[in-house]
Amino acid sequence: MVGLDLDGTLLNSKKELTPFTKEVIAKAINKGVHVLVATGRPFTGVPLELREFPGMRYALTANGARILDTATGEILIEHLLSKESAKKALEITEKYDTLQEIYFDGQGYAKDEKLAHVERYHKDCNMWEYVRASRIAVPDIWELFYSREENLDKVQALFADMEERKAAWEELSECKDLNLVSSLKYNIEINAAGVNKGKGLIALGKMLGIEREEIMAIGDGDNDIEMITEAGVGVAMGNAEEAVKCNADYVTGTNDEDGAARAIVKYVLGGGEAC
The missing domain is CATH 3.30.1240.10 (Hypothetical Protein, Haloacid Dehalogenase-like Hydrolase; Chain: A; domain 2)
Known part of the structure; x- marks a missing residue:
């Protein structure tokens, strides 16, 4: 499973999903990998092309407060603010x-x-x-x-x-x-209290029978630190804050260099060093 932050990670500075990134995500999904957005945004704030991306079945939203099955609309995990x-x-x-x-x-x-x-x-x-x-x-x-x-x-x-x-x-x-x-x-x-992307990603993995070691998380901000440290492979973007980089296993390119997609090529698609 691969959990992807949006702003500063999957989306470039213009808030676009590049053709190369879309191609890489599709290849990972076709390989049997669960690829999902792991964002602080609400589900309605996730770009439509990602909400409807073929094979992208799950979404972690509001920093892990809501995790849903996008195909059915079912809320799988929910930890709300009173x-x-x-x-x-x-x-x-x-x-x-x-x-x-x-x-x-x-x-x-x-x-x-x-x-x-x-x-x-x-x-x-x-x-x-x-x-x-x-x-x-x-x-x-x-x-x-x-x-x-x-x-x-x-x-x-x-x-x-x-x-x-x-x-x-x-x-x-x-x-x-x-x-x-x-x-x-x-x-x-x-x-x-207690809500973060890391806990959410690991909890979803357990529901799907996916071990922690089989999960990769990619992000750039301080709300990504928990999922980067919790995942088996934590990847920081080249544009990430220093605290994020310090907690990561690997630092990829920036969000304007398709860094997230290149990390997927390296760790999921077996493409070796992606530069």
Whole structure:
């Protein structure tokens, strides 16, 4: 099994899936390998061509809070953020200049006024279109929050000011029922305590009868560290943060060099060194 992060890993800087990468994924699937996205995004935020990629049966989303069978829509593994915990996270992050997002049942929601100025909070212009297209704009986050009875996939806050982000991180860290990660240098992703991509990937492997040693994980951000250390083979992208590289078994090329696909060639397709 191969678990693939999306942003900074499988997708290039323009948020594209290259023809070479698609070809390599297809070859791995045809070889009998389970290839899946392992992302902090909700399922609705996964590019359609990956949601419908032939033979890509499973998806790990919201940092492992939801793992689903994409063919049937069945939720296989679910570890959600309680309403009580989510409320604390929202109360803390709303003190700052943030774009707050809440995720229910694989869908992200954000306040319409903040979403209209996404460029203030997302520093990467290649993310603007994706965010606007994948989030549902609502006039009031709290009204939506209280109107839903179910627990949440996760909460996310994107910060206009990095000093404010640092202060919010410190405050959120005191809440032991929360797990904090950051796939971007300017965001905080908030899941239930104990949720991470590594646990999710290993749990899915057990369900499918796949040993830890038969699992490869590829990523670039700090929300990928657990799955890179948990997997039998952990691969860091060439553009990964240093902490990710330090925990990896192998460092491949960057996401603009088809690094993830080249790691699959090396370890799965038997292509030797992929440069």
